[in-house]
Amino acid sequence: MQQYEHRYCPHCATMLAPIVQMEDGGPKERMRCPACGYAHWNNPTPVLAAIVEVDGRVLLARNAAWPAKMFALITGFMEAGESPEEGIAREVKEETNLDVLSCSIVGAYEFLRMNQVIIAYHVVANGEVRLSPELADYRFYELDQLKCWPAGTGYALADWLRTRGHEPVFFTAEENAERRRGLD
Numbered sequence: 589m590q591q592y593e594h595r596y597c598p599h600c601a602t603m604l605a606p607i608v609q610m611e612d613g614g615p616k617e618r619m620r621c622p623a624c625g626y627a628h629w630n631n632p633t634p635v636l637a638a639i640v641e642v643d644g645r646v647l648l649a650r651n652a653a654w655p656a657k658m659f660a661l662i663t664g665f666m667e668a669g670e671s672p673e674e675g676i677a678r679e680v681k682e683e684t685n686l687d688v689l690s691c692s693i694v695g696a697y698e699f700l701r702m703n704q705v706i707i708a709y710h711v712v713a714n715g716e717v718r719l720s721p722e723l724a725d726y727r728f729y730e731l732d733q734l735k736c737w738p739a740g741t742g743y744a745l746a747d748w749l750r751t752r753g754h755e756p757v758f759f760t761a762e763e764n765a766e767r768r769r770g771l772d
């Protein structure tokens with residue numbers, strides 16, 4: 589996923605420039621429009637993530653663009669006009685065909701590299717798994733088989749495992765490099 593670079597003002601199409609202005613926190617340089625004053629805030633984008641539990645096991649899925657050993661949570665962007673809970677139920681349905689029965693928040697996590705904030709939920713779901721074309725594969729894991737990865741959604745999984753009485757086990761650095769091979 590590539591971050592778009594904003595170069596032109598979305599209001600008047602003038603080229604944005606790095607301009608210093610006083611803000612609540614003091615003088616701040618941002619990309620701003622010299623013609624109409626528009627500021628490109630570059631706020632992080634909220635991303636929803638789901639720990640999907642079906643019959644006591646957790647579903648992890650592999651994105652079609654990911655290396656063969658990389659399985660992770662179901663994630664997606666919120667749509668305008670929906671609550672986070674509605675968004676996560678929609679994403680889980682769209683990506684796995686599973687129906688979300690209940691939904692509780694795990695926490696919010698940084699993903700600085702992508703300028704995103706991850707809002708992670710635990711959902712209990714049922715139904716028959718049918719993956720969207722976006723996903724290539726999925727696996728069900730018993731809780732004590734799950735291994736966490738050192739990134740926002742992996743920390744969410746670790747925090748949730750603790751609430752279920754499992755001390756989370758993280759991939760070793762070597763295992764994680766193997767898991768991510770081809771991605772970096």
Ligand SMILES: [Zn+2]
Nearest residue numbers: 597600621624
């Ligand atoms: Zn402008």
